[in-house]
Amino acid sequence: MVASAIPAYSFFVLRRHFSVSDAGAIAAAYGSVSAVTFVAASTYLEAQGMTFGGHMVAVMALMESPAIIVGVILVMLFDEESRSGVKFGEVIHHAFTNGSVLMITGSLIIGIISDEKAAMGIKPFTTDIFKGFLAIFLLEMGLITGNRLSSFRSHGWFAVVVGIAMPLLNGSLVAAGSHLVTADIGNRFMFAVLAASASYIAVPAAMRLAVPKADPGLYIPMALGVTFPLNITLGMPLYEWVVFHT
Numbered sequence: 001m002v003a004s005a006i007p008a009y010s011f012f013v014l015r016r017h018f019s020v021s022d023a024g025a026i027a028a029a030y031g032s033v034s035a036v037t038f039v040a041a042s043t044y045l046e047a048q049g050m051t052f053g054g055h056m057v058a059v060m061a062l063m064e065s066p067a068i069i070v071g072v073i074l075v076m077l078f079d080e081e082s083r084s085g086v087k088f089g090e091v092i093h094h095a096f097t098n099g100s101v102l103m104i105t106g107s108l109i110i111g112i113i114s115d116e117k118a119a120m121g122i123k124p125f126t127t128d129i130f131k132g133f134l135a136i137f138l139l140e141m142g143l144i145t146g147n148r149l150s151s152f153r154s155h156g157w158f159a160v161v162v163g164i165a166m167p168l169l170n171g172s173l174v175a176a177g178s179h180l181v182t183a184d185i186g187n188r189f190m191f192a193v194l195a196a197s198a199s200y201i202a203v204p205a206a207m208r209l210a211v212p213k214a215d216p217g218l219y220i221p222m223a224l225g226v227t228f229p230l231n232i233t234l235g236m237p238l239y240e241w242v243v244f245h246t
Contacts, residue, residue: 002195003063006170007031007070017158018218020079025207025214028071029223030166032199033063040232041193045186048240052186056194063194064202071203072210079213142224152221159218163198163226171196171235175242185243192239196231198223 007027014023038060045052152159175192182188200223207214 002174003031003033003066004070005031006195007067007074010166011071011074014162015078018155019213020075021211021213022215022218024071024075024079025203025211025216026162026219026222027074028068028207029200029203029219030170030198030227031067031070032065032203033060033194034197034199034223034228035060035201037193037197037228037231038190041190041236044232044236045189050186050189052190053184056187056190059191060194064199067199068203068206068210072206075211075214149221149225150217152217152225155218159222160226163222164230167196167198167227167231167235168238171231171239172242175239176246178243179246188243189236189240192243193231193236196227196235196239198227200224200228 007030010027010030011023014026018026038057042052171192174195175188178188178191181191200220203223204216204220207216207219
């Protein structure tokens, strides 16, 4: 529900300042999730001496595709050219079969059929050097964002404001309301982080197919250059505070 509600309300706010295509792409990005932010949040929890349920990985996988579908539906409803230029079935297929979704789903299946002994066998790769790979990945994403900053700046300060306000609002609201779903502090925190994060991998891949008119120089820098660093610096302590006080 959260992954569908966020892009739905975001689209109508964004339409006031952006084109229908850009509004749909941004809404989809902020309704979907960032696996890297999820990993950073798990590290943050570990530093706080807290844990979360393994099923939250499944929650992350389930939140990836609905926002893409909702975003594309809204673009198709409000932009006649986009509606005639792409088949809805192709969008559904791509939303559930793009590389990042398949990787997460495959990881879940592997986790179900394997045991702790098997996990220990690949620990040097999955645990010991993971942070190094993560740093390299973030460096590459930073270079991509830097190359698109000129296009991002052309959209004015509203894009920056949205990139700051939207994740803080979404994360805080879900953190406050998550007690209706679970009482576990770690799970509530991770759920809030998922709601606050923005996709810069799965959504751009889907938008290139479904909404080619959307400007990747807008929604990628917003998600990666503004929202991601905001979440790992100010957002996570805020969501943790809300969880503990609601």
